[in-house]
Amino acid sequence: MQLSAKTLRQGKWHMRKKMIRQHWPLYLFLLPTVVYFLLFRFYPLYGLQLAFKNYRVVDGIAGSPWVGLDNFRRFFSTADFGKLMWNTLGVSVFTLIFTFPLPIILALLLNQLPSLRYKKLVQTTVYAPHFISTVVMVGMIFLFTSPSSGLINKIIEGFGGKAIHFTAEPGWFVPMYVISEIWQSTGWGSILYLAALAGVSPELHEAALVDGANKFQRVWHIDIPGILPTIVIMMILNAGKIMNVGFEKAYLMQTSLNIRASEIIATYVYKRGVLKSQISFATAVGLFESVVNMILVLIVNWISRSVTDSSLF
Amino acid sequence: MKKLVSLLLALALMMSCAAVLAEDYYPAEKVSYNVWIRMRPMNGNADDMEIFKIMEEKTNVHLNFEQIPQADWEEKVLLTLNGGVDLPDALYSGYSLTSTQLLQFGGQGLLLPLNDLIEQYMPNFKAKLEAHPEVKAAITAPDGNIYSLPFCRFDGLTGQIPSNMFINKVWLDKLGLQVPTTIDELEAVLTAFKENDCNGNGDPNDEIPMTFKNEGSQRDLGGLFGMFGYADNLYGGQHHFCVDDGKVILTPATEGYKKACAYLHEHFFAKGLIDQEGFTMDKATYNAQNQGEVANIGAYFSWNIFDLGSAHMDEYVAMAPLLGPDGTTSWGYVTSSGIETVGLVLTKDCKDPVNLIKWADLTYDDFYGMQLEYGCIGTNIVELPADDPSGFKYDYVREYPDGMTYDEFLFGNTYPDSCLALFRDFYDTVLPMPDSAKAKDKINNEMYLPVATTKYYPTLLFSAEDNDRINDIGTDIISLIEEKRAEWLARGGVDEQWDEYIATLEAMGMQEYIDIYQKTYDTAYGK
Numbered sequence: 001m002q003l004s005a006k007t008l009r010q011g012k013w014h015m016r017k018k019m020i021r022q023h024w025p026l027y028l029f030l031l032p033t034v035v036y037f038l039l040f041r042f043y044p045l046y047g048l049q050l051a052f053k054n055y056r057v058v059d060g061i062a063g064s065p066w067v068g069l070d071n072f073r074r075f076f077s078t079a080d081f082g083k084l085m086w087n088t089l090g091v092s093v094f095t096l097i098f099t100f101p102l103p104i105i106l107a108l109l110l111n112q113l114p115s116l117r118y119k120k121l122v123q124t125t126v127y128a129p130h131f132i133s134t135v136v137m138v139g140m141i142f143l144f145t146s147p148s149s150g151l152i153n154k155i156i157e158g159f160g161g162k163a164i165h166f167t168a169e170p171g172w173f174v175p176m177y178v179i180s181e182i183w184q185s186t187g188w189g190s191i192l193y194l195a196a197l198a199g200v201s202p203e204l205h206e207a208a209l210v211d212g213a214n215k216f217q218r219v220w221h222i223d224i225p226g227i228l229p230t231i232v233i234m235m236i237l238n239a240g241k242i243m244n245v246g247f248e249k250a251y252l253m254q255t256s257l258n259i260r261a262s263e264i265i266a267t268y269v270y271k272r273g274v275l276k277s278q279i280s281f282a283t284a285v286g287l288f289e290s291v292v293n294m295i296l297v298l299i300v301n302w303i304s305r306s307v308t309d310s311s312l313f
Numbered sequence: 314m315k316k317l318v319s320l321l322l323a324l325a326l327m328m329s330c331a332a333v334l335a336e337d338y339y340p341a342e343k344v345s346y347n348v349w350i351r352m353r354p355m356n357g358n359a360d361d362m363e364i365f366k367i368m369e370e371k372t373n374v375h376l377n378f379e380q381i382p383q384a385d386w387e388e389k390v391l392l393t394l395n396g397g398v399d400l401p402d403a404l405y406s407g408y409s410l411t412s413t414q415l416l417q418f419g420g421q422g423l424l425l426p427l428n429d430l431i432e433q434y435m436p437n438f439k440a441k442l443e444a445h446p447e448v449k450a451a452i453t454a455p456d457g458n459i460y461s462l463p464f465c466r467f468d469g470l471t472g473q474i475p476s477n478m479f480i481n482k483v484w485l486d487k488l489g490l491q492v493p494t495t496i497d498e499l500e501a502v503l504t505a506f507k508e509n510d511c512n513g514n515g516d517p518n519d520e521i522p523m524t525f526k527n528e529g530s531q532r533d534l535g536g537l538f539g540m541f542g543y544a545d546n547l548y549g550g551q552h553h554f555c556v557d558d559g560k561v562i563l564t565p566a567t568e569g570y571k572k573a574c575a576y577l578h579e580h581f582f583a584k585g586l587i588d589q590e591g592f593t594m595d596k597a598t599y600n601a602q603n604q605g606e607v608a609n610i611g612a613y614f615s616w617n618i619f620d621l622g623s624a625h626m627d628e629y630v631a632m633a634p635l636l637g638p639d640g641t642t643s644w645g646y647v648t649s650s651g652i653e654t655v656g657l658v659l660t661k662d663c664k665d666p667v668n669l670i671k672w673a674d675l676t677y678d679d680f681y682g683m684q685l686e687y688g689c690i691g692t693n694i695v696e697l698p699a700d701d702p703s704g705f706k707y708d709y710v711r712e713y714p715d716g717m718t719y720d721e722f723l724f725g726n727t728y729p730d731s732c733l734a735l736f737r738d739f740y741d742t743v744l745p746m747p748d749s750a751k752a753k754d755k756i757n758n759e760m761y762l763p764v765a766t767t768k769y770y771p772t773l774l775f776s777a778e779d780n781d782r783i784n785d786i787g788t789d790i791i792s793l794i795e796e797k798r799a800e801w802l803a804r805g806g807v808d809e810q811w812d813e814y815i816a817t818l819e820a821m822g823m824q825e826y827i828d829i830y831q832k833t834y835d836t837a838y839g840k
Contacts, residue, residue: 058423079793272788
């Protein structure tokens with residue numbers, strides 16, 4: 001007997017309903033996340049139309065007049081466009097290059113520690129900085145690097161060097177940003193990889209020991225391949241944030257002397273959108289940033305699918 | 314005859330008072346308004362302030378304050394106004410919006426035009442406007458609307474000279490030096506400050522010869538530019554503009570500015586005589602610099618001598634503007650000083666503004682305005698006997714509770730940032746100027762005003778379209794100017810980069826930008 005397409009569809013729907021009924025607690029667990037995304041991730045997309053409009057508060061989002069691509073044209077033709085792109089990419093690429101591999105290395109090292117107590121102590125110590133708020137963090141940077149009273153310059157002078165005004169040099173902005181980022185995020189980032197390492201089967205290690213593999217070989221041939229899917233997923237997710245440099249930190253670290261290096265897209269959007277109330281223009285700049293991010297995610301995802309077989313989608 | 318006139322006058326006055334104070338003038342039942350109030354770190358709790366209780370008693374108007382810290386104010390206000398929903402009835406405080414923002418939001422219909430309300434319900438304020446047409450000019454938008462009630466204080470502190478220089482006299486005496494009068498002498502003095510252990514703590518390296526803060530006009534070194542042409546200013550909406558004989562000039566595009574950057578870098582910044590940290594310090598750090606056991610600062614720029622803290626205040630004296638390398642000088646002054654356009658604005662969500670406006674009118678009655686600005690009678694000020702030889706009606710309480718400075722004592726008890734208007738005649742007859750203002754006034758009159766020839770662009774309101782244009786092209790222009798100014802002073806390079814800089818400014822629309830300022834100036838003051 002041949003089943004009609006309609007019956008098949010009904011059957012599928014029926015199955016699905018049955019599944020939902022059977023596993024309803026799981027769907028209930030899912031609900032808050034769905035609501036969160038609808039509310040805070042999808043609903044705001046409605047405001048994106050502002051990028052193509054000239055926003056006037058009294059007319060509201062829907063009522064403001066359309067201006068096509070004017071806002072984008074203005075952004076691409078500002079004198080700052082090249083500098084903004086360059087700074088944003090510079091900060092994010094360097095941050096990614098340095099902060100991405102370090103948590104992995106740290107996790108692999110911690111995983112090799114025989115003493116559980118010592119391991120826990122180190123772990124707690126290295127992820128403690130994560131809990132320092134950005135404002136405090138930047139305050140610390142300014143205190144430590146002050147040319148007249150900062151600890152770092154006292155050390156430099158102690159060795160006979162000349163004090164450096166770190167917060168005034170455009171050239172020091174990216175290094176300071178990256179180094180403080182490493183200090184703050186490495187320990188926290190390693191937690192994920194430690195969890196992944198815990199999932200690597202001990203039998204593999206036992207077998208390797210029997211075969212006479214040394215520690216390095218076991219890390220290289222067992223641990224790393226074991227957590228590779230996690231690394232790849234994290235890589236793709238991070239690629240999506242490339243243009244998305246932490247706004248607060250860059251903004252707080254800006255001084256009138258390093259602004260040439262520290263003005264990035266996010267701080268520019270804040271200044272234009274919030275402080276100068278050019279909402280439409282800032283929305284256009286923000287949208288441009290998101291589009292670049294999206295393209296980067298797609299590219300990295302495509303590369304990883306063809307090279308390692310694991311990918312997000 | 315004279316008697317008759319005064320009698321008639323008195324009669325007229327009584328009648329007008331009677332009209333104002335009719336029994337049912339203020340609401341019979343208590344009316345409440347939601348008001349956002351901007352709080353300085355020094356301010357006490359607004360809900361506890363005596364003056365607001367006195368005013369509530371009189372007007373039956375209760376202000377439901379949302380107290381927003383100064384640091385969060387701008388972001389919160391702008392986000393809310395741009396959202397256009399859930400607005401409070403009013404924003405209350407001097408400096409609560411810049412004049413650009415006032416026009417932007419007023420023009421969009423977010424703020425209530427107050428013209429009719431002033432006409433009908435603000436007898437005190439109306440009288441002040443009639444007596445001082447310059448105030449009316451400063452708060453009237455080009456479309457004829459008035460969107461804000463101003464905060465005017467002609468006490469000399471908010472005076473014509475935004476910034477003075479102060480120098481450590483104790484150090485000078487110790488080194489046997491005089492207060493410098495020329496730029497060369499200043500260089501020599503600062504070099505001596507740098508090389509010697511002036512504060513006598515055994516460390517010859519902890520002396521900062523001269524400091525400043527690259528923000529606003531009060532602590533900035535822009536006045537030094539006057540030795541080479543025009544003084545430069547970082548002040549609010551007038552950023553870097555001055556007016557010379559009716560012609561509006563963007564200082565940072567002039568030859569003198571170029572010379573100043575080159576000279577100040579070579580002779581001061583490169584030698585470490587003016588502290589480079591002035592470009593990166595926040596205000597807390599700036600203020601903390603001189604609070605140690607001994608003084609660390611040789612000279613500084615400020616609006617007032619006590620700004621750098623009271624710890625070593627006695628060691629400093631004012632220094633007059635210096636003669637430049639070719640023997641000339643100029644310092645900047647403001648004509649619209651003492652008038653802050655925005656003291657109170659009502660938003661479109663204020664459905665029944667009449668009673669709030671009646672309340673606000675009370676702030677323009679000097680009896681209440683005085684207590685808002687200087688504290689309540691009995692707490693911060695005292696009433697003098699009628700025949701007091703000073704001729705004043707009130708005077709300040711000069712004994713503060715333990716460990717408090719004058720400002721702490723004042724800001725803790727009252728709200729000196731209110732909309733109000735105290736003019737010179739008030740300070741001449743009712744309450745003397747505060748002591749600090751008197752000192753500042755003297756310094757200005759004797760040392761600064763005689764050489765203050767750079768007239769900074771006055772506070773003016775622009776038309777809506779001009780305002781949009783300024784906001785649009787001005788943002789890029791000003792950020793380039795200030796980036797380069799800091800760079801050239803601190804690191805040099807002005808001569809090599811100048812031509813490219815001017816070309817970039819021109820490409821950004823500098824001429825149009827200047828033209829807008831010129832046009833608005835011409836409209837306000839006539840060609």
